Amino acid sequence: MLQFIVLGLFAGSIYALASLGIVLTYKTTGVFNFAYGGIAMFCAYVFWQLRDGWGLDQWIAIPLLLLVIAPLLGLILELLFRLLSQQSAEVQIVVCLGVLAFFTTIVNLVFVRHPDDSVRNLSTVFSHGSFGLTSNVSVTWNEAGTFILAIVMGLGLYAMQRWTRLGTAMRAVVDNRDLAGLIAVNARTIGRAAWIISTVFAAVAGVLLSVQENLVTYVLPFLVIYSFAPAVFGRLTNLGLAFAGSLTLGLTINILQKYGSSGSLAKFETSLPYLALFVLLVVYGKRLTEVKSSLRATTSRAVADPWRGYVVGAVALILALVLGPQVFADSTVGALAQAMAYGVVAITVVVLTGWTGQISIAQMSFAGVGAFTTAHTVASLGALYFPLGVLFGILIAVPVSLLVGIPSLRLSGLFLALATMAFALVMDSIVFASASISGGLTGLDLTEAKLGPISFDTATSQYYLCAVALGVTGLFALWLRHGPVGRRLQMVRDSPNAAATLGASLTVTKLAVFAACAAIAAVGGALLAVTQQTVIPANFSFDTSLQLLLVVVIGGRTLISGAVIAAGFYVVRLLPVPATVNKYLPLGIALAVIAIAQEPDGIGRVMLNQFQKSAALLYRIGRRPRTPVAGRTSSPQAVRPSV
Amino acid sequence: MTALLELDGVSVSYGSMKALSDVSLVVPEGCVVALLGPNGAGKTTTLRTISGLVRPERGHIRFRGRSIDRLAPHRVSSLGILHVPEGRGIFRSLTVAENLEMATYALRGAADSRSVVEQALDMFPALRDRLRQAAGTLSGGEQQMLAMARAFAAGPELIMLDEISMGLAPKITEQLFDTIRTAAASGVSMLLIEQYVDAALELADYCYVLEKGRVVGVGQPEDLRDSDALAAAYLGAGVA
Amino acid sequence: MSEPLLTASGITVRFGGLVANDNIDLEVAPVGITGLIGPNGAGKTTLFNVLTGLNRPTSGSVAYDGQDISRWSPHRRARAGMSRTFQRLELFGGMTVRDNLLAAWEASIPGGVMGRRQSEGRQLVDEVIARLQLGAVAGRQTGELPTGIGRMVELGRALCTRPRLLLLDEPSSGLDAKETAHFKEILVEVTDPEQAVQSEDGRGAPAVLMVEHDVRLVMDVCRMITVLDFGKRIACGAPDEVRNDPAVIAAYLGEPAA
Structure with missing residues (x-):
């Protein structure tokens, strides 16, 4: 039993680091970081590359990761989400999912060259070996080190929030963002600090998790999702509860493992964190408050009824329906x-x-x-x-x-x-x-x-x-x-x-x-x-x-054509296209989502806008030599799309 | 007499809703200026626009001759424009001491948080016993004192007060007004919104009357008190 | 004078230690416009929320058409013919003006609408559009309309639910003088029993209760006005009585100097 408690606290302390990072950015900036698992995994691979791949000394690789690479990553993310701060919550969520897709695909492209690479071993950053806790329970230095590190980082974050000037300002921003601005606190600086700290926590959690579970591209992000449940347990705002919830989750999973290793409970323990997440959301319900990430309220953009688009789509569909089987193999x-x-x-x-x-x-x-x-x-x-x-x-x-x-x-x-x-x-x-x-x-x-x-x-x-x-x-x-x-x-x-x-x-x-x-x-x-x-x-x-959600967003989530474009994506996936297309397509999708998620009508509208802008420009250039004033008569409305 | 703050033809809209149209006003150095007018006239929007919470559509805001209408709130407040917003401008989950320490952010240069807090406490000694208490647990009057104390501790060039008397008992209101009088006498410039018109007229050197987002009257209190503009703005035309 | 359509008696609302409404009585006549005014913080919004069902009174009761509705939910009140507007425009910004009105009509039909009855709704919507002079913008998305027209659409939307009582929350806020005048003219017209929009079930002109800070507007259109200050009713009467009531003048302008 004690052995399982040790394992539980060890696993729980990794979840704790991740859930603290998630809670910190959510409460400070209003962004719930769905991409956290992707970021953690990316950092773990970077660490592997630095230490095991390029053979850097561990004590160079760790500071490089935690003091340079992770903070830089945090700054980039902060910039991305600040640019989106005027957008609706949906757009932010979709972009965040795009970022998740980006990190999972980039890891596959950069670090996993051969199928064999998809499972890699990452040795511990702590001493190897173990010590005996009692006569029959032993603890590895990795487990002990991880647990102590998590406690130290958790307490450090608490102390920073409680007793430093930055921490006070951070709590002030969480308490009342507008008011903080009125007393000369730059919410942007505070947000940046939160993103940096959160990303560093992600890096640590990613490395520690990879030591335990190996570097497996299709497993790591999901293990980080385990920590969503404790984050929600802390109502996404309470660091202490998130920490406690994480340890409880780790303990519960491992104790279930002891009792259920043979029966039907075996599967239950792997899905317990997801079930817990679902149940917590249901139980908390409306008591979960949404942190507004933007100063100004966003109004939903009016979308015109695109009848013309429907007609074009219908005609294309009927044509394709009739002709398709005759034309293609x-x-x-x-x-x-x-x-x-x-x-x-x-x-x-x-x-x-x-x-x-x-x-x-x-x-x-x-x-x-x-x-x-x-x-x-x-x-x-x-x-x-x-x-x-x-x-x-x-x-x-x-x-x-x-x-x-x-x-x-x-x-x-x-x-x-x-x-x-x-x-x-x-x-x-x-x-x-x-x-x-x-x-x-x-x-x-x-x-x-x-x-x-x-x-x-x-x-x-x-x-x-x-x-x-x-x-x-x-x-x-x-x-x-x-x-x-x-x-x-x-x-x-x-x-x-x-x-x-x-x-x-x-x-x-x-x-x-x-x-x-x-x-x-x-x-x-x-x-x-x-x-x-x-x-x-x-x-x-x-x-x-x-993936389906992301391609629909690219296609245009307010139009039926979005679904058609999404279907087109699957045609590409299914046809024997050049391998590079299939290799880079997911990355392209992720980047496209990040780039155009704020345009509800998707890539079609973006291209139409560009086309109309260029057409209007060409029109004006074409007209100008004959009647120089003509350019001025084309009102702004003429440039706007009429669909 | 130089203009400390100057609004020149400022217009503001919330979406399609026009909140301010072509508002021009001046706060001279060392003066107390009151904004009067019925609910919804645009008084609060005026303050929010000055402090950068709302962007003007048109017009200019100048502080000591420098244009500030494109600055973010934290930049405006670090110039020394301290806005105590409507309805208890405090951080409820922070302690009283932490609330006061936040004033150091607005002070340019190195500031000793202890002396800043001391200075604020001299102004409102009642807060001294409550330093370790969460600000949200204070009474309404104490919360308002805390908000004002923090603004005054932040080394203000201009203080903007939005209905500090709202929801407070007359005795406490009187106490807060006393503080304003003392501060005004020491030469702090102020721009205030006040529901008690007579109190505002008494405190102010100049008044602007707003109605439906426009300035409909301006003058010294004694002139306005007798004019119809004020009564018309509040009670509609044709007051007997 | 006939029985009041809506009667609030002895309404008291406490939020913690704060008494927002203190034993307030209010009556709304079945025809014409009743006004509710008072300085900032007087408790108008709280009382309005009690009437629409968003706030539960600590004590006191609200009767509508002879029934005690104190415990009814907001949408049950809406179904019973009490239709409200919002101080900050709450339009369906992504829909056209016509669809805004149609959606309101559909929502007011118990059990929803299918097929045949659609034409009935379109007829009502067309009439309201004509009466409120919204024909020119009927096909435009409401999200892109100026506030003046937005207010009119909100009024139209309320009318399309065929209300017996219209509750208007600061309808002139955000309007300039010209828009206010236009709104006033239309409001008076559609609430006049002689000229009301007739729906098929024969409901005529709705009674109106309006909370408003534009005292001038209230004085012009209301038959009866109730004035609140510090959560208490300080006056109630016809516009001329209220306007010259010393308590009202004091509430708005402070104690007279001297």
Whole structure:
């Protein structure tokens, strides 16, 4: 038992460092750092490169990391989020997720050259070996050193906050940002300090975690997400509670490991932090206060009804539908079919994130529900029962979405994003990880699906199935947007106060849309199952939900075309394009999200703006020689896009 | 007499809502200037614009001849313009002592926080017993004293007070006004908003009357007291 | 004079030690405009919030149309025909003016709307747009309109819920003199029983309670005015009585010198 307590305190102290860093930036600058795991991992790899890769002395590598590289990283992040401080909470969350994607992909590009590199050993920074605590319990110096370091850093942060001039100013900014400005405190300097400290904590946590768990690109960021739960336990503002919560979490996981190592509890302990995060968000509910990151209130940008865009999109879709299978090779047609299935799920992201202002990072999890249910149904009843499988998928996805939605809808913005994230991770670690549900790593086969007499066994038939589904989903989404439901949703978004007093029952509407989106995502998942023919858990993980969200943001989260552009991304992924494209695409996506997240209509609008600007310029240049005054007559409105 | 602070044709909007239109006013060195006018006239917005919390759309703000309308709040306050905002300008979770120490941020050059705190306590001795207490636990009057003490301890060139009497008992209000009188007598320039019009008229050297974001009257208190502009602004036209 | 539509009796609201409303009585007549004024901090907003259901009174009760509504939620009051506006504009900025009004109408229909009844709503919306002279901007997004028109849209939105009682929270704030005059003219018109917007269920002109700092506006349009100061009712009566009431003058301008 004592051995498990030792291990628990050791693990907990690493979570503590991470949760302190997360809480510090949130309470001081209002940015919840979703990218914390990515940053921690990046720093760990940098440390490996410095010490093990280039053979620098450890006592040169550590100061270089903690005093130069991490603070520099912190300053860059501070600058990025300060530039976004006028934007809405959604934009900040999306950018933060983009930063997470950036760090995870950059690590893969820079440090993982061969598949063998993806798991690397990082030896301890402390002395090797161990000492005996009692006759049969021994503690390694690494464990002891980690624990003591965490305590020292935690106390140091506390002392800094309590007794230094900077700390007092930091608390003053947290207490009342405007007032701090009125007494000559530069909130920007304070924010910078918070980001630097937070990033240094991330670096330390990343290195310590990597010593324990090895450098594994697809594991480390998730282990850092463990510390989100204690951060929320401290209501994102209380450093002491976050610290205590972290140690408790570490202890609980390790004690569960002792008792549950053989039974069903074995999986439970890996998902416990996600469950804890979800439950804490639900329990705290409205008592969690959102820290405003900006001095001025942001008003939601008015988005014109892009009818022209819809018509163009519809015509393109119909043309593609008719021509596609004639023009392209079978493999391409198959890829297009699959991409359209992704498009169906992408539309749900547009509806949720773009139209109701709710960020869901769990849409692929709902798709997974549809995919696995359909695969099971067809496997046990036969190909003819494919529609029944889809129906079952919907029937499971809807109650599950209510389970997530009912408590989450009491929460707003950031907290809903966190709750869906926790949900997706719970699905990954419990449901999809269970071999009886998902068939394990190799997944389930779905070789044949039929709708009455039509069999979807060829690429062309799958293509038509998905195109019809995408079209129907698109029309449904448009009806949602422009009918009474859409108006009601927009009411809630634009002015919750007025909407509430008008007597609109918002919870029901929002919940209905959330459930509808889950159902549509489940259908999309079933289509993915048909086109992929093998349903693999990895295709429905949190990662894939995150990636889908990011590509929709690039495509334009307020337009259906955002979903189409997102689908285009999957075409690229699926086709045999040059390897470098696939290698650098995720990085490009991450950077693009960071760059254009504040433009709700996505890359299309950005390019249209550029095009119109250049066109207007060319027009004026062209006109100028003949009538010099003509340039002045083109009013600012003429330059603005009319879509 | 030189102008310490000068607003020249300042206009401010919140979104589509016009809060100030073409406001011009002057605070001469060593004078107390009061802003009068009904709720919603733009008095608070005027102070917020001066201190940099709100950016003017048009117009200029000059302090000692230097343009300050593009400066962030912390730059404005480090010039010595100290704004005590409406409704208890204190850091509730910090102790009284820590609140007072924050004044050192506004003092240019090295400042000994202990002497700054001492100086503030001389002004409001009632706070001396409460130094270790969280500011949020003070009574309303004490909170207002703390906010003022911090502003005065920060070596002000100009103090801006926004309705310091709001929600306070008359006795405490009178005490706060006494402090203002003492400070004014020692030559500190002040720009204040006050709901008690008669008190404002008594304290001020000059008054500006605002209505719907415009200056509708200006003058010395004795002139305004008898004029219709004030009554009209507060009570509507045609007061008998 | 008929029974009042809304009666607040003995409203007291305490926040900790602070008494924001002290035993206030208020009546709103079923026709015409009633005004609620008072200096900054007098307790108007608190009382307004009690009437709309955002604040629970410490003691006292609110009766509407003969029913005790003290414990009703804000949106139950809205459903019962009490419609409010906001001091800081609360428009649906991403929607057109027409959709703002339509959304308000849809929200006021219990159980939502489908199909056939849509035309009924569009008719009402069209009429309100015409009456409030919003035709020129009906297709514009409200987020880009000036405050003067925004106020009008908010009024229109309230009217589209076919209210019996309109509660206006400082409707003239942020308006310049010209916009205020226009607002006044339209408000008087739509609340006049002779010229009211008629909805199909025959509800006529709504009664109005307005909280307002622009005393001039209140004096011009209200039949009855209640004046608060320091959480207490210090006067209640017709504009002329109130205007010359020494207690009111003292509250606004301070004790008369001498």
